[in-house]
Amino acid sequence: MTTAEVSAPTTEKPKRDKPMGTETRVAWTFIAPGAALLLLFIVAPFVLAIWFSLTNQRLISPLPTRFVGFENYLGELADPLFWKSLWNNFRFAAFVVPAQTAFALLLAVFVNQRIAGRVIFRTIYFTPITVVMAAAATIWVLLFNVNGLVNGFFELITFGNFAPDWLNDPTWAMWAIIVVSIWQGVGFQMVILLAALQDVPGELYEAASIDGAGAWKQFTNITVPGIRNALIFVFTVTTILAMRLFDQPTLMPRSPGGPLDSTRTTMVHMVDLGFGRQAIGRGSAIAVIFFVIVLILTLIQRRFLKEESAQ
Amino acid sequence: MTADSDVRVSAKKSVGANPLWRWVLYSVMIVLAAFFLFPLVYMVASSLIPDDQVLAKSQSFEAFVPTPFVGLENFSDAIERANLPRVFANSVIISGLIVSLGLVVNSLFGYALARLRFPGRKLLVGVVVALIIIPFEALAVPLLFMGAQVGWLDTYQIQILPFIASPLFIFLFYTFFLSIPRSLEEAAMIDGASPVEIFTRVVAPLAKPAYATVAILGFLFSWGQFLWPSIVTRGVDVRPLPVGIGVFATTPPVSWGDIMAYTVLMTLPLLVIFLIFQRQFVQGVASSGVKG
Incomplete structure (x- = not known):
């Protein structure tokens, strides 16, 4: 595979021998700054992450670094906190990914209707994207305060029977984070799905309504298959973002990942070990595990997309 | 039609x-x-x-x-407690340099991949696509170590340099340059323009939508960054806005009025830019999905 790719440009060499030399030089001049930065800030740290994960490297330590094999990985796999963190990512994703994708699709269908003011609604639904997460988290900390507006709302509809102390209650803290994440992020997915909706050929709907298909039938038989790729994209990107959850559980509870580690995610766990406790080796092992999970998710996505284009 | x-x-x-x-x-x-x-x-x-x-x-x-x-x-x-002029300037410097240098570096890279012929081109496209998969979070710990080794903690450069070159943005430019017709470049070449002149005078002006998309997405990502600056900065000197909010996390009573004023000030610039360039924002985000 590699030989075929490399040989493709070289077959054209004889045809345009003289400009080739300068063109190659120009190409590498154009590429050089980016390539240097990618090597230094992506490739090198990535290789280092794998190496550190096999050593007892610490940020600052008088002791020499020692190769420890898979000790860090075994240590993580035996650590209940690691599993708790992974579980928290999982339960966050299990709700947010389907809910946010469905919500985004609903919003996209709404603002795709031919009605007055659709651009205004689209703008409003998209606005929270521009609110940086640190600000969004802060606003919602106040809203989720035990005496805050969210509880004011629930008091109204449950007559005071439901008023948890959201961010200090291990049962409810993750739900507060879920709400903020969807509020802030769903506009992004909406816009991607909206673009896909507008690419579905109109004739298909016309033909379907001649055949007597109702709105729901048209939605399931034309709309959903028509935006399949965008849905897969949104689904996997949201899953990967769910794996990366860090800002909200760091900023919202009284202590990062709290209360009682109920919002401790893999990233919170990694930063706690790699930075907080300066155990670079252990943190790197989590980074590598995290990368493998993201890689698997990406490969699953590509697999689904390939199947589509093969049909 | x-x-x-x-x-x-x-x-x-x-x-x-x-x-x-x-x-x-x-x-x-x-x-x-x-x-x-x-x-x-x-x-x-x-x-x-x-x-x-x-x-x-x-x-x-x-x-x-x-x-x-x-x-x-x-x-x-809030402005006084958080030393806002400083923190705001930090955010502008960091995001501004990431975005502007990134536009130059990534578009040149993408152009070379799309238009110039050199050995190893296809392999390099494959490498760029593969690098898109690596999430920054997986690099944070070793990057922190590298930064600490060269004494870059609490500096601007450690918050800027790692984010200039972006495989995703290189790929966005690459696909955009592939989509524009070759004829104009060929005409310029016949007129004796050098590759650099062709790029700056012919191709780059044509690629305005791609530059706008990458600038908007880059700004959106960098302005809100929290994880990395919270790891590599300690004092207020080089801290950006999102991390600067930490100064209000003091012992109770919490000054919620000040905090909300700070979040307004942190949100406002992006919100105003968004309302002005609303259409471009939406198109930029939409095109980030098409390529996925």
């Missing part, structure tokens, strides 16, 4: 034509709009009332009415 859009119009009209359905749709859409907007209204209202009033009146609809009104008192407190 015309037939196609006519069909679309009729397909949608048949849905919107029913007045009952139209009213239901509007009501639901307005409720949803309220869900997205109320935290922002609440933020602004809370930033204009005394600190101790924010929580006191937060459980009723009064929370949306800024009384008792204290004017911009919280804002001046």
